[in-house]
Amino acid sequence: MAETSIPFTIEGFYKFIQNGQLMGAVCNKCGKLSLPPKPICTKCLSRDLKWKELPQQGKLLTYTIIHISPKQFQSMTPYVVGIVQLGDGAQLPGMIRDIDLDNVKIGMNLTMEFEKEIISKDWPQWPRYYFKPI
Numbered sequence: 001m002a003e004t005s006i007p008f009t010i011e012g013f014y015k016f017i018q019n020g021q022l023m024g025a026v027c028n029k030c031g032k033l034s035l036p037p038k039p040i041c042t043k044c045l046s047r048d049l050k051w052k053e054l055p056q057q058g059k060l061l062t063y064t065i066i067h068i069s070p071k072q073f074q075s076m077t078p079y080v081v082g083i084v085q086l087g088d089g090a091q092l093p094g095m096i097r098d099i100d101l102d103n104v105k106i107g108m109n110l111t112m113e114f115e116k117e118i119i120s121k122d123w124p125q126w127p128r129y130y131f132k133p134i
């Protein structure tokens with residue numbers, strides 16, 4: 001895929017997710033990583049950005065168990081949403097699946113998984129990712 005033609009937006013981010021790639025935007029001026037990407041660097045306001053592929057494994061930093069969810073995820077409750085510390089200083093929120101709620105521990109190793117199936121009709125029709133234990 002021609003990376004230069006993909007905009008530094010959530011839509012761009014999900015285009016890569018569709019290909020099984022986790023990509024963040026790195027500022028060419030100050031080096032700040034944005035994940036999910038934003039079209040302007042949040043640190044120095046530069047628009048001079050480039051895509052960078054990020055590691056898909058990391059450790060769980062913090063999490064919440066969701067009992068009352070948005071409508072489109074109701075069939076999945078209760079479920080876990082966490083923030084994962086990936087390599088290269090990136091952090092990414094995501095759902096954590098394929099695990100008993102009682103076994104979720106801060107610091108556990110997780111890996112990204114990409115979902116082809118669309119869960120809901122009303123939510124943006126983007127491919128989704130989630131985390132699961134390694």
Ligand SMILES: [Zn+2]
Nearest residue numbers: 027030041044
């Ligand atoms: Zn910057």
